[in-house]
Amino acid sequence: MGRTSHFALMTVRHLCDDVLLEMAETGKSHPHLAACQRCRRLVEDARDALTLARAEEVPEPSPLFWDLFSARLHEAIENDAQPVRRPVSARFATAGWRCVAAVVLVAVVVAGIVWRLRTADEPVRQSASTRVIGATALVPGPAAADTGASADVLLPASDPSLTILAQVTAHIEISDAADAGIVLQPGAADRAISQLSPSEQQELIRLLQADLEDPPW
Amino acid sequence: MERVERLWAGAGRVVAPRHGATRARAMSVRDDAGAAASLARLDDPALVAACLAGRREAFDVIVERHRRAVYGLCYRYVGNHEDASDAAQEVFLRAYRALGRFKGDASIGTWLYRIGVNACLNRLASRPPAAEPIGTTEAIADGSPDPASRLLQRERSSRVRAAIVRLPARQRTTLILRVYHDLSHQEIASIVGSSVGAVKANFFHALRNLKKILERDPV
Numbered sequence: 001m002g003r004t005s006h007f008a009l010m011t012v013r014h015l016c017d018d019v020l021l022e023m024a025e026t027g028k029s030h031p032h033l034a035a036c037q038r039c040r041r042l043v044e045d046a047r048d049a050l051t052l053a054r055a056e057e058v059p060e061p062s063p064l065f066w067d068l069f070s071a072r073l074h075e076a077i078e079n080d081a082q083p084v085r086r087p088v089s090a091r092f093a094t095a096g097w098r099c100v101a102a103v104v105l106v107a108v109v110v111a112g113i114v115w116r117l118r119t120a121d122e123p124v125r126q127s128a129s130t131r132v133i134g135a136t137a138l139v140p141g142p143a144a145a146d147t148g149a150s151a152d153v154l155l156p157a158s159d160p161s162l163t164i165l166a167q168v169t170a171h172i173e174i175s176d177a178a179d180a181g182i183v184l185q186p187g188a189a190d191r192a193i194s195q196l197s198p199s200e201q202q203e204l205i206r207l208l209q210a211d212l213e214d215p216p217w
Numbered sequence: 218m219e220r221v222e223r224l225w226a227g228a229g230r231v232v233a234p235r236h237g238a239t240r241a242r243a244m245s246v247r248d249d250a251g252a253a254a255s256l257a258r259l260d261d262p263a264l265v266a267a268c269l270a271g272r273r274e275a276f277d278v279i280v281e282r283h284r285r286a287v288y289g290l291c292y293r294y295v296g297n298h299e300d301a302s303d304a305a306q307e308v309f310l311r312a313y314r315a316l317g318r319f320k321g322d323a324s325i326g327t328w329l330y331r332i333g334v335n336a337c338l339n340r341l342a343s344r345p346p347a348a349e350p351i352g353t354t355e356a357i358a359d360g361s362p363d364p365a366s367r368l369l370q371r372e373r374s375s376r377v378r379a380a381i382v383r384l385p386a387r388q389r390t391t392l393i394l395r396v397y398h399d400l401s402h403q404e405i406a407s408i409v410g411s412s413v414g415a416v417k418a419n420f421f422h423a424l425r426n427l428k429k430i431l432e433r434d435p436v
Contacts, residue, residue, distance in 0.1 A: 018414070021421040046421060049428040053396045055370075056377040058289045061298060066284065069302065073280060076310050077273075 015039045024050060109180050111165045112172030117192075118162075261325040268316055276316070280309055283329050286398065290330060293393045294337035296382055304340055308333045323407055330398065331408045334390050341386075380430040387411075388423035395420055 015023075015032055020039060023030055024046035033040045196204060256267065256278050267275035284305065291304035311332050312319075319328055381389055390409055394400045400408070406416045 045428045046424040049424040056374040
């Protein structure tokens with residue numbers, strides 16, 4: 001009998017903090033408290049502390065304080081250099097389409113300029129590329145393919161990106177690019193001409209003269 | 218007759234804009250009052266949206282709704298009116314700057330408490346709070362008419378406040394938010410960034426420690 005009591009004392013378990021807190025906050029009781037002095041005391045202490053804490057009140061500032069507080073806050077916000085901002089996602093949602101449109105426009109215009117420049121010196125390169133790649137390796141540009149006209153622009157079929165570029169920029173005029181603000185840096189054209197080989201310069205002169213004799217408009 | 222009509226028409230042209238301007242001013246004042254009234258009817262998330270849309274007066278409504286609670290929170294941390302006032306202003310200024318980052322997962326009150334707790338702990342880390350002399354201010358709800366009882370109550374409040382200030386930061390935060398702002402354990406957990414279990418443990422230990430401190434220095 002004595003051994004059993006000793007064993008019972010050794011295995012006694014106390015209530016966990018969660019349960020003790022719940023009893024202190026809600027005022028509920030638990031059968032364990034009747035038998036366990038330690039838990040009972042913990043709950044009573046917590047209840048006492050809670051009662052004292054709840055009785056504590058914050059001193060109320062004067063009624064004028066809130067007006068002053070608002071005025072000071074207004075002034076602080078005015079002086080603050082950081083204005084309230086929309087979250088990044090919201091800002092992107094409203095301005096995102098503009099960014100995308102601008103990027104697409106710039107890409108198209110740049111591609112148009114590249115295509116134009118390539119078209120201008122194509123006859124010079126054509127002979128060389130024909131020799132290397134062969135006539136069957138050249139595909140007509142989009143304008144020729146669409147209209148069925150003779151291929152005045154030939155692009156190497158080995159570079160599909162140029163074909164795609166040509167298709168995308170087929171209807172882009174250099175003037176549109178200029179209107180969009182895409183312009184050559186001053187001196188870029190002069191630099192490009194100075195880097196042409198003598199035969200390329202001759203071809204450029206021939207093309208310009210041909211354009212002057214028979215303007216496209 | 219034609220001349221009279223012309224004069225009348227001319228007068229109309231001169232007078233009408235004046236009347237129009239007066240009416241426009243009156244309508245503007247009425248619109249402002251109406252706008253303020255309509256803002257006051259909005260809930261907190263709608264006020265935040267209005268503020269982000271550029272209506273700064275919406276933030277005034279948010280401040281007006283929460284200033285007392287924020288001030289109370291700050292006061293319980295710093296223990297005096299001056300510092301509490303500065304801290305509360307800092308809380309709203311921080312909130313204004315960060316309004317765009319308010320996700321709306323919790324209530325704006327909880328969000329302000331989070332800012333307030335951080336602001337006050339930072340403030341206390343840089344300098345310890347200065348206790349306010351007893352009797353310099355009026356209590357929010359002081360129902361006792363008897364001056365002696367009122368003085369006793371103030372003294373008791375002051376001692377409890379001083380005991381709360383001596384609690385470790387997490388226990389103090391948990392106790393303040395739970396007892397004085399009626400936040401759930403879950404809300405406190407989201408503010409202090411810990412688990413609900415940890416919040417409960419902190420709160421229970423805060424009560425035990427508060428009891429010990431007050432026993433050493435009886436109320």
